[in-house]
Amino acid sequence: MRALFGIITLLSCLSVNVAANAEPGEKDAVALAERGAMFIKTYGKAEMIARINRKDPQFNQGALYLAMRDMRGITIAHPTHALIGKDFLDVPDADGKAFRHEMVAVAQGSGKGWVDYKFRNPATGKVAPKSTYVLRVDDVALEAGIYKH
Numbered sequence: 001m002r003a004l005f006g007i008i009t010l011l012s013c014l015s016v017n018v019a020a021n022a023e024p025g026e027k028d029a030v031a032l033a034e035r036g037a038m039f040i041k042t043y044g045k046a047e048m049i050a051r052i053n054r055k056d057p058q059f060n061q062g063a064l065y066l067a068m069r070d071m072r073g074i075t076i077a078h079p080t081h082a083l084i085g086k087d088f089l090d091v092p093d094a095d096g097k098a099f100r101h102e103m104v105a106v107a108q109g110s111g112k113g114w115v116d117y118k119f120r121n122p123a124t125g126k127v128a129p130k131s132t133y134v135l136r137v138d139d140v141a142l143e144a145g146i147y148k149h
Helices: 002-018 026-043 045-053 099-108
Strands: 066-070 075-077 112-120 127-137 140-147
Touching: 026 045, 026 066, 026 127, 026 140, 045 066, 045 075, 066 099, 099 112, 099 127, 099 140
Parallel strands: none
Antiparallel strands: 066 075, 066 140, 112 127, 127 140
16 A cells, blocks of 8 residues: 555656646645645654655645644644744734634535635745645645635
């Protein structure tokens, strides 16, 4: 099973890297979250946290990356290490929307779905529309976001 997952993961990484010049879209975000869910089921949550935090290219393609939040809304894995362990649940987006509350609600409710908000795009330095796909896996939520233009 682990060998098969390794092959599938390698192939999916290659397909993502082929499209690396194009901006990631919704399908890419969903695929990344689902790959993370498969990884957790195969290797466990602790290993997924380690991979996200060390910016493993399998789960971090620059503009598109995986993050993990617990069901209370605390970030437990993120490529930006300063966010780990912090409670930003009540910090709104640029329009005052409490989007992190919505992410937790999606995870606790249907277990998967999109949350739209506005956030500073690190590539441009400007606030831009962003959509994040949230996918619950056991007691955590995986998140993969894309900027929209």
